[in-house]
Amino acid sequence: MKTLTKLAAVIARHVTSDGFHATPIERVTLIQSSTVTLPIPNVFRPQLCLVVQGHKEVKVGERVFRYSPGRYGIVTHDLPATGQVIEATPDKPYLCLYLDFDPVTLGNLALRVPPPGAPSPPIGKTVSDAGTALLEATLRLVRLLDDPAALPVLGPLAEQEILYHLLAGPDGARMRHITFSQGRVALVGRAIAWIGKNFRERFSIEQLAAEVGMSPSSLHEHFRSVTAMSPLQFQKQLRLQNARSLMLVEDIDVTTAAFCVGYESPSQFSREYRRHFGEPPARDIARLRASAGLAVVV
Numbered sequence: 475m476k477t478l479t480k481l482a483a484v485i486a487r488h489v490t491s492d493g494f495h496a497t498p499i500e501r502v503t504l505i506q507s508s509t510v511t512l513p514i515p516n517v518f519r520p521q522l523c524l525v526v527q528g529h530k531e532v533k534v535g536e537r538v539f540r541y542s543p544g545r546y547g548i549v550t551h552d553l554p555a556t557g558q559v560i561e562a563t564p565d566k567p568y569l570c571l572y573l574d575f576d577p578v579t580l581g582n583l584a585l586r587v588p589p590p591g592a593p594s595p596p597i598g599k600t601v602s603d604a605g606t607a608l609l610e611a612t613l614r615l616v617r618l619l620d621d622p623a624a625l626p627v628l629g630p631l632a633e634q635e636i637l638y639h640l641l642a643g644p645d646g647a648r649m650r651h652i653t654f655s656q657g658r659v660a661l662v663g664r665a666i667a668w669i670g671k672n673f674r675e676r677f678s679i680e681q682l683a684a685e686v687g688m689s690p691s692s693l694h695e696h697f698r699s700v701t702a703m704s705p706l707q708f709q710k711q712l713r714l715q716n717a718r719s720l721m722l723v724e725d726i727d728v729t730t731a732a733f734c735v736g737y738e739s740p741s742q743f744s745r746e747y748r749r750h751f752g753e754p755p756a757r758d759i760a761r762l763r764a765s766a767g768l769a770v771v772v
Contacts, residue, residue, distance in 0.1 A: 477609040478543055481526045484616045485569045492567070497619060499629055501574040504616075508567040511559040512762065513751075515715040517670075518549045520575045520652050522640065524604060524612060528568030529561035532599070535702030539601040544609065547601040548640065550651045551666050553701060554711035555599070571612065573636065575652055580637055584650055587641040599702075602645055611635040661686045662700045665693060669705060673712040674736035679705060713737065714750050721759045728755045 489495045489506040496503055507528070518532075525541040532539045532547065533556045539547060562568035604612075615632035618625045640649050651659045664686045669677075682705055683693040697705050713735040720726045720734055732743035747755045 475544075477606065477613055478526055481571075481609065481613050481616065482569055484613070484619065485526060485571065486567075488616075488619050489569075498622065498625060499615065499618065499633075501576060501633075502615070503572040503574075505570040505572065506567050507559045507562050508564040509559075509562055511557075511562075513556045513558040515554065515556045515711070515718060515751075517712070517715065518553050518555050518599070520549050520551065520577075522571075522573040522575070522636070523547045523549075524571045524573075526569040526571065527566060528559060528570075530557060530559045530568065530570075532557045532601075534599050535707070537599075537702045539599060541601060544604050545601055546604045546608070547599060548645055548649065549599050550648060551663050551700060552670060553599055553666075554708065554715055571616065573633070575637075577652055579630075579634070580641075580649070580652055583634055583637050584641055587638060587646070589646060589650065600645055600648060602643070605639070605643065608636065608639040608643070611639055658688070658692065658696045659700060661688050662693070662696050665697060665705065666701070666708070669709050670712065673709045673716070674734075676736070677709075710746065711750070714747055717743070717747070717755075718751070718758070721755060722762055731755070 485504050485506075488497065489504050492507050492509075494503055494505055513533075523541070524546040525543055527543055529543075530541045532541070534553055541547065559568045611632060615629065615636060618629055618632065621628075637649075640646065651663075665682055665688075668682065668685055679690045679694060683690040686693065688696075694704060697703075697708070701708055703711070717731040717735045717737075720731045721728065726734065728744065729740045732740045737743040744754055747758070751758050753761065
């Protein structure tokens with residue numbers, strides 16, 4: 475708990491308001507929210523997310539991952555998910571650190587770290603308790619924000635120390651999925667990337683399987699094991715999240731947004747949007763705009 479308190483103090487010194495805060499440390503972002511938030515969809519990149527203060531929930535498919543202070547999550551593939559801060563106050567805001575994974579750095583280090591004995595399921599996200607060594611390594615990294623002269627030299631070393639503890643810890647086997655260039659999990663990664671580029675277009679499981687060199691049944695099974703959803707559910711989430719962003723940020727009307735993300739029927743879009751977000755598109759966007767202070771991506 476002492477380490478978490480010190481981490482919170484350092485992060486609080488370097489965030490000036492709610493939201494995302496880029497840092498001079500490459501691939502490190504700090505997040506603050508002084509209030510609870512609405513459930514906000516996002517596509518999570520391969521990264522470490524360490525919650526230092528406050529609580530949040532992230533939903534991937536039908537699975538719910540809960541974070542509390544000192545818990546971390548890792549994402550091994552791009553995943554559409556919905557996040558929500560569920561405990562935060564102005565006096566004790568939600569504080570979080572993201573470290574995006576560099577596959578080259580991670581791959582080189584993985585060659586030197588003995589793999590754990592037991593394999594882990596390839597699900598693309600998990601949440602675990604951070605041990606003392608991982609928390610202390612993270613503290614050493616963020617303290618470099620107060621020492622810019624040392625950052626270029628010590629920053630890469632501190633990052634490698636964090637990656638070492640992840641690779642050597644209970645999620646080490648899962649972390650190695652990020653570095654794989656062969657095998658079924660890698661093929662699922664290619665399928666995820668393909669859908670990300672082509673989610674506006676119609677496609678079949680057979681077409682996607684042919685694109686990545688898998689049988690349709692194998693693709694469906696392993697895709698679900700990694701993402702907790704089917705390829706078509708994955709596509710639907712990307713479409714709905716992209717449409718929501720277009721309406722909220724670019725002020726595009728419902729029908730135009732539906733067509734922009736690949737829907738041929740605005741009524742079908744509205745039905746699926748309401749099923750996913752709980753309200754019809756226009757009402758949902760109005761609610762988000764009225765609660766702009768809560769709409770923090772987590």
